Amino acid sequence: MKEDFYDILGINKNASAAEIKKAYRKKAIEYHPDKNPGDKTAEEKFKKAAEAYEVLSDPNKKARYDQYGHQAFEGGGFGGGGMNMEDIFSQFGDIFGGAFGGGGGFSGFSGFGGGGRRTVKGSNLRIRVKLTLEEIANGVEKKIKVKRKKQAQGTTYKTCTTCNGAGQVTRVQNTILGRMQTSAPCSTCGGAGQIIDKKPANADAQGMLATEETVSIKIPAGVVDGMQLKVSGKGNDAPGNGIAGDLLVAIEEKPHPSLQREGDNLHYDLYISFSEAALGASKEIDTVTGKVRIKIEPGVQSGKILRLRNKGIPSINGYGTGDLLVHVNVWTPKSLSKEQKEFFEKMSADDHFKPNPEKEDKSFFEKVKDMFS
Structure with a gap:
């Protein structure tokens, strides 16, 4: 089971943005690679702290995490190894301040603030996947055709002549305070330390080809509309020896013809006739696992709610399955024949036929209160 993000940073759910940042900085400095050289356990805790901060420092991500837990980012790479060191230092390096000589990276480690070549990551791709309520309830594996850029075969690279493969260019300036040395990513190679040597004629300027690939996406049961999943490495390729970007999958829920979703519960409006309400009936209704038949007791009142346990949507957090609430509505005919009118006049x-509600026949407001309690 994945470790709770709040536990990783040692804070509670009511922590402010400033407290979250302070807690992350404390953990990051404690497990920083410069302080723990060669310690894989410290490196893993360093990554976990960064992953927790990435979610909790973003109000939208934090809200989704508070509601759905780790499942809100299923496949999203959070909570264990989803971020590499390049991601961490490029996004949060400023948080370390001057704790490590003013730089966010490893001392002498190629790829970070210490002045070495950085790993280039390809751009992310975004798609939207529409799911039926049945697919959401049961989980589904979708095979989607994705247009992505891949490195063309035959593309070769050589060391960048501007930075000599370092990925950064160092400049020394004379100022009134003395000689100042600054470093910046190489503008020629973008910090990769390599430039294209040869490429096929049909490749673009970066040695890439536009391709179409079928990607398999496993979608867990219980996802909600607007949730975003991530398939690592299925975005655009990066030049040279970089890493591919990610495929971000936005979930869109299709409307169901007869079922309405409310969290993990489902609602169904069942209409019955006067005679069915008085005599009782057996009715077939829709569920996300197929049709089921339910029994309507004689004398049922309009507004009665029948609860079918565990016939709703599985919780994305693994907290069981919601229920199906069947709302019974007695249909009043809008036109009557002469004989029908005479019958109701006689029965009036x-x-x-006179209203005589019993204690168990709750009012509308009591039913609404029960629904939300």
Whole structure:
């Protein structure tokens, strides 16, 4: 089971943005690679702290995490190894301040603030996947055709002549305070330390080809509309020896013809006739696992709610399955024949047809209160 992000940073859910940042900085400095050279356990804790901060420092991500937990980012690479060191230092390097000589990276480690070549990552791709309520309830594997850029075969690279493969260019300036040395990513190679040597004629300027690939996406049961999943490495390729970007998958829920979703619960409006309400009936209704038949007891009242346990949507957090709430509505005919009118006129004076609610026949407001409690 994945470790709770709040536990990783040692804070509670009510922590402010400043407290979250302070807690992350403390953990990051404690497990920083410069302080723990060669310690894989410290490196893993360093990554986990960064992953926790990436979510909790973003109000939208934090809200989704508070509601759905780790499942909100299923396949999203959070909570264990999803971020590499390049991601961490490029996004959060400023948080370390001057704790490590003013730089966010490893001392002498190629790829970070210490002045070495950085790893280039390809751009991310975004798609939207529409799911039926049945697919959401049961989980589904979708095979989607994705247009992505891949490195063309035959493309070769050589050391960048501007930075000599370092990925950064160092400049020394004379100022009134003395000689100042600054470093910046090489503008020629973008910090990769390599430039294209040869490429096929049909490749673009970066040695890439536009391709179409079928990607398999496993979608867990219980996802919600607007949730975003991530398939690592299925975005655009990066030049040279870089790493591919990610495929971001936005979930869109299709409307169901007869079922309405409310969290993990489902609602179904069942309409019955006067005679069915008085005599009882057996009715077939829709569920996300197929049709089921339910029994309507004689004398059922309009507004009665029948609860079918575990016939709703599985919780994305693994907290069980919601229910299906069947709302019974007695249909009143809008036109009557002469014989029907005579029957109801005759029955209007009958005591059996006069309203006589019992204690178990709750009012509308009581039913609404029960639904939200």
